Amino acid sequence: xxxxxxxxxxxxxxxxxxxxxxxxxxxxxxxxxxxxxxxxxxxxxxxxxxxxxxxxxxxxxxxxxxxxxxxxxxxxxxxxxxxxxxxxxxxxxxxxxxxxxxxxxxxxxxxxxxxxxxxxxxxxxxxxxxxxxxxxxxxxxxxxxxxxxxxxxxxxxxxxxxxxxxxxxxxxxxxxxxxxxxxxxxxxxxxxxxxxxxxxxxxxxxxxxxxxxxxxxxxxxxxxxxxxxxxxxxxxxxxxxxxxxxxxxxxxxxxxxxxxxxxxxxxxxxxxxxxxxxxxxxxxxxxxxxxxxxxxxxxxxxxxxxxxxxxxxxxxxxxxxxxxxxxxxxxxxxxxxxxxxxxxxxxxxxxxxxxxxxxxxxxxxxxxx
Amino acid sequence: xxxxxxxxxxxxxxxxxxxxxxxxxxxxxxxxxxxxxxxxxxxxxxxxxxxxxxxxxxxxxxxxxxxxxxxxxxxxxxxxxxxxxxxxxxxxxxxxxxxxxxxxxxxxxxxxxxxxxxxxxxxxxxxxxxxxxxxxxxxxxxxxxxxxxxxxxxxxxxxxxxxxxxxxxxxxxxxxxxxxxxxxxxxxxxxxxxxxxxxxxxxxxxxxxxxxxxxxxxxxxxxxxxxxxxxxxxxxxxxxxxxxxxxxxxxxxxxxxxxxxxxxxxxxxxxx
Numbered sequence: 001x002x003x004x005x006x007x008x009x010x011x012x013x014x015x016x017x018x019x020x021x022x023x024x025x026x027x028x029x030x031x032x033x034x035x036x037x038x039x040x041x042x043x044x045x046x047x048x049x050x051x052x053x054x055x056x057x058x059x060x061x062x063x064x065x066x067x068x069x070x071x072x073x074x075x076x077x078x079x080x081x082x083x084x085x086x087x088x089x090x091x092x093x094x095x096x097x098x099x100x101x102x103x104x105x106x107x108x109x110x111x112x113x114x115x116x117x118x119x120x121x122x123x124x125x126x127x128x129x130x131x132x133x134x135x136x137x138x139x140x141x142x143x144x145x146x147x148x149x150x151x152x153x154x155x156x157x158x159x160x161x162x163x164x165x166x167x168x169x170x171x172x173x174x175x176x177x178x179x180x181x182x183x184x185x186x187x188x189x190x191x192x193x194x195x196x197x198x199x200x201x202x203x204x205x206x207x208x209x210x211x212x213x214x215x216x217x218x219x220x221x222x223x224x225x226x227x228x229x230x231x232x233x234x235x236x237x238x239x240x241x242x243x244x245x246x247x248x249x250x251x252x253x254x255x256x257x258x259x260x261x262x263x264x265x266x267x268x269x270x271x272x273x274x275x276x277x278x279x280x281x282x283x284x285x286x287x288x289x290x291x292x293x294x295x296x297x298x299x300x301x302x303x304x305x306x307x308x309x310x311x312x313x314x315x316x317x318x319x320x321x322x323x324x325x326x327x328x329x330x331x332x333x334x335x336x337x338x339x340x341x342x343x344x345x346x347x348x349x350x351x352x353x354x355x356x357x358x359x360x361x362x363x364x365x366x367x368x369x
Numbered sequence: 370x371x372x373x374x375x376x377x378x379x380x381x382x383x384x385x386x387x388x389x390x391x392x393x394x395x396x397x398x399x400x401x402x403x404x405x406x407x408x409x410x411x412x413x414x415x416x417x418x419x420x421x422x423x424x425x426x427x428x429x430x431x432x433x434x435x436x437x438x439x440x441x442x443x444x445x446x447x448x449x450x451x452x453x454x455x456x457x458x459x460x461x462x463x464x465x466x467x468x469x470x471x472x473x474x475x476x477x478x479x480x481x482x483x484x485x486x487x488x489x490x491x492x493x494x495x496x497x498x499x500x501x502x503x504x505x506x507x508x509x510x511x512x513x514x515x516x517x518x519x520x521x522x523x524x525x526x527x528x529x530x531x532x533x534x535x536x537x538x539x540x541x542x543x544x545x546x547x548x549x550x551x552x553x554x555x556x557x558x559x560x561x562x563x564x565x566x567x568x569x570x571x572x573x574x575x576x577x578x579x580x581x582x583x584x585x586x587x588x589x590x591x592x593x594x595x596x597x598x599x600x601x602x603x604x605x606x607x608x609x610x611x612x613x614x615x616x617x618x619x620x621x622x623x624x625x626x627x628x629x630x631x632x633x634x635x636x637x638x639x640x641x
Binding site for chain 1: 465
């Protein structure tokens with residue numbers, strides 16, 4: 001029991017959720033006096049700031065709502081007269097969804113939208129399961145006859161979109177890893193290659209994700225010419241990979257070219273072969289920097305993903321946000337804010353995931369920032 | 370008192386050419402600078418015999434480390450020759466093992482893996498078990514039998530340097546080069562490691578060249594203490610033969626009549 005709770009504490013500390021341990025101590029009565037300050041700082045202060053944030057948001061949304069409503073009513077008065085203005089005022093006050101002013105949603109509205117998105121997900125999942133069950137027998141005979149199985153083509157739910165986005169971001173991340181790490185090692189090892197590639201890195205590193213998307217689109221469109229398959233996923237994950245790989249490329253090259261001179265001297269004295277030198281000395285010693293690069297790459301990938309999905313019309317959170325914006329339904333704005341929080345929280349979790357892996361593989365714990 | 374005698378003995382040893390392990394002839398090192406060449410070493414001649422332990426002493430920055438890294442092959446020679454058993458050296462190689470000032474272990478490897486890294490290079494045809502036995506033998510010799518599988522980054526500085534000693538001896542070099550290996554340690558640990566070093570050395574009798582700043586360390590370990598003049602253009606200033614019997618203990622050395630004569634000789638040289 002004690003050992004397991006100790007591990008739990010270590011894991012949560014590791015993930016940056018150290019306050020959980022303190023919180024647990026509060027409930028289990030293990031709190032000592034000197035812990036009180038820590039408790040205040042680690043639990044009360046963050047909770048208070050979250051509350052304050054929601055309060056400011058609430059007041060801001062309310063004010064914007066008032067401005068928008070007033071404007072709408074005045075406009076109705078000007079255009080259609082007093083009766084229309086009165087009707088509109090009554091309509092807004094009644095909470096009727098068709099006449100609500102379109103502005104920043106309040107925290108309560110966002111929470112409501114979040115729950116409705118979850119309900120929506122359950123409905124769609126149930127629908128999907130039913131569909132699969134219904135078509136199972138039919139699909140068997142279709143496959144036996146050499147025909148394609150019927151697949152569910154219904155609307156994806158919000159949760160489906162999140163998983164779709166994660167797929168895209170990881171595909172892009174692995175593409176970046178596969179290109180940037182080997183290339184970075186080569187550039188770091190050879191000063192000739194470094195001068196050959198330096199201009200390339202300097203010029204393409206700052207290029208915006210949108211432009212990368214267009215470039216990838218031009219190429220993939222031609223490569224896949226005649227293919228009937230939907231190329232939007234391919235285009236978006238390649239674009240994500242290409243714009244996020246630079247941090248890893250630069251960090252790997254730097255890590256490899258700045259291996260501690262002592263280690264290199266040892267390798268020289270022992271006359272290690274090139275292969276052994278790279279895999280036993282150079283790579284392990286540059287792992288911390290490579291992982292710092294990969295961490296940046298993953299967070300950049302997640303950040304640019306939304307813009308690229310939006311452009312590529314590839315299913316995912318980006319497309320979700322864009323469709324809600326285009327949709328202009330009553331709760332669209334609230335759904336966009338829900339997506340914003342989902343993006344932020346997932347980005348944070350991805351960052352923690354990388355930090356955990358980095359701590360795990362790195363020999364020098366201090367290097368992991 | 371004994372300067373002449375020492376010089377005579379010196380000549381006697383030098384005449385026996387077949388016994389020379391390491392031969393530095395007219396060695397020169399020049400670093401080009403924007404203000405013209407900076408000559409670190411010039412006309413440096415030194416012969417080191419088989420199974421001899423030589424310590425090198427001199428002021429900071431006189432070029433001792435430069436000389437040692439040239440012997441190791443890590444620093445190119447500007448002029449003259451370095452030969453091991455009559456063959457000029459070509460770059461670094463495991464026939465000249467080095468114990469660096471910093472332990473220079475791969476921190477992501479265990480102490481056993483660090484030693485094995487070298488053993489694998491020198492005994493490529495041995496089985497894994499044989500190589501592991503060799504590595505474990507030397508780690509035991511330096512008192513690390515309980516730390517085979519500890520990561521180097523988890524070891525103290527002193528323990529890391531023990532692994533460094535084990536790694537150097539385990540590759541069975543012809544010449545062992547030690548660049549102030551105990552300079553970064555506290556005096557207690559330093560004494561311990563000197564004892565360990567001399568104990569293994571007594572058994573293996575590998576020709577050793579060691580740089581040190583510590584006069585007592587130089588006398589305790591060496592057959593000969595080589596004194597270098599201050600740079601630039603440093604060369605061998607004086608050589609002192611240490612006539613203590615081996616195996617030595619710290620106590621017997623300190624109680625020996627000649628100990629303070631030797632010590633005075635070295636300190637006189639360093640203060641001039």
